[in-house]
Amino acid sequence: MLIPSKLVNEQFDDRYFDVVDALNEAQQIYFRNNNLIERITMGIESRTPFIIGETGFGAGRVVVALMEFIKKSGLKNISIEYNSVELYPLSPERMLDILNGFKDRVGEEIDTLVETYRSIDITVAGWHSAKIQKSFGTIELNLWIGEALEMVESLEKSCDVWFLDGHSPKKNPSIWRPELLMAIGEKTKQGGTCSTFTVASDVKSALIEAGFILNKYPGCGGKKHVLQGVKY
Numbered sequence: 166m167l168i169p170s171k172l173v174n175e176q177f178d179d180r181y182f183d184v185v186d187a188l189n190e191a192q193q194i195y196f197r198n199n200n201l202i203e204r205i206t207m208g209i210e211s212r213t214p215f216i217i218g219e220t221g222f223g224a225g226r227v228v229v230a231l232m233e234f235i236k237k238s239g240l241k242n243i244s245i246e247y248n249s250v251e252l253y254p255l256s257p258e259r260m261l262d263i264l265n266g267f268k269d270r271v272g273e274e275i276d277t278l279v280e281t282y283r284s285i286d287i288t289v290a291g292w293h294s295a296k297i298q299k300s301f302g303t304i305e306l307n308l309w310i311g312e313a314l315e316m317v318e319s320l321e322k323s324c325d326v327w328f329l330d331g332h333s334p335k336k337n338p339s340i341w342r343p344e345l346l347m348a349i350g351e352k353t354k355q356g357g358t359c360s361t362f363t364v365a366s367d368v369k370s371a372l373i374e375a376g377f378i379l380n381k382y383p384g385c386g387g388k389k390h391v392l393q394g395v396k397y
């Protein structure tokens with residue numbers, strides 16, 4: 166299949182996401198495989214924000230998919246802290262151009278994300294925070310502009326879940342290197358989880374070394390199986 170050039174990150178010669186089924190893919194790999202709705206519900210009951218970490222913010226497709234997923238769940242009063250990192254931030258215009266492929270399905274969510282992203286000065290390295298307020302509650306978007314390991318090391322709180330969404334390990338080994346995955350393990354709550362689309366053996370070994378028990382879970386589209394890990 167021909168991949169539209171706007172979907173290719175020229176830094177790594179790899180696409181931002183699967184062209185065909187990117188929203189469903191995020192919802193399967195990152196949300197369903199991590200029991201997100203049940204776990205966010207527990208947070209509402211205990212009034213504790215649910216903390217997400219992501220490697221690779223890219224075009225923000227996972228955030229858009231998350232807004233749709235939570236809206237459909239009917240949950241209210243949710244509070245999510247969404248910590249992500251991006252070394253090569255896209256312009257808001259390019260982000261919009263990339264996400265617009267989904268506008269018939271999630272037009273409102275795309276507008277919300279791009280408006281929020283515009284409020285961030287992506288030319289300045291380090292943490293940036295912006296609030297997404299929707300009828301279901303709040304997502305506090307904390308975006309680190311810079312290198313993933315620095316972001317993880319500077320996180321003050323451990324995460325309930327990590328979405329590992331860097332490029333393929335072959336195209337971008339930097340975002341899968343053992344020291345980074347080890348730091349992610351250290352910034353995951355006990356019983357917290359992680360998931361990723363890749364089942365590469367080096368990634369599996371590094372996640373096991375970082376303290377995760379790995380499970381092979383259903384993928385989406387072309388990916389039959391993906392990884393999910395539980396931190397012990």
Ligand SMILES: C[S@@+](CC[C@H](N)C(=O)[O-])C[C@H]1O[C@@H](n2cnc3c(N)ncnc32)[C@H](O)[C@@H]1O
Binds near residue numbers: 180225312331340
């Ligand atoms: C596959 S894309 C992420 C897609 C994104 N989650 C989305 O849904 O739109 C991976 C992203 O990670 C970024 N990246 C790659 N290596 C990185 C690193 N070492 N530190 C921070 N960001 C990195 C890339 O620039 C790219 O935007």
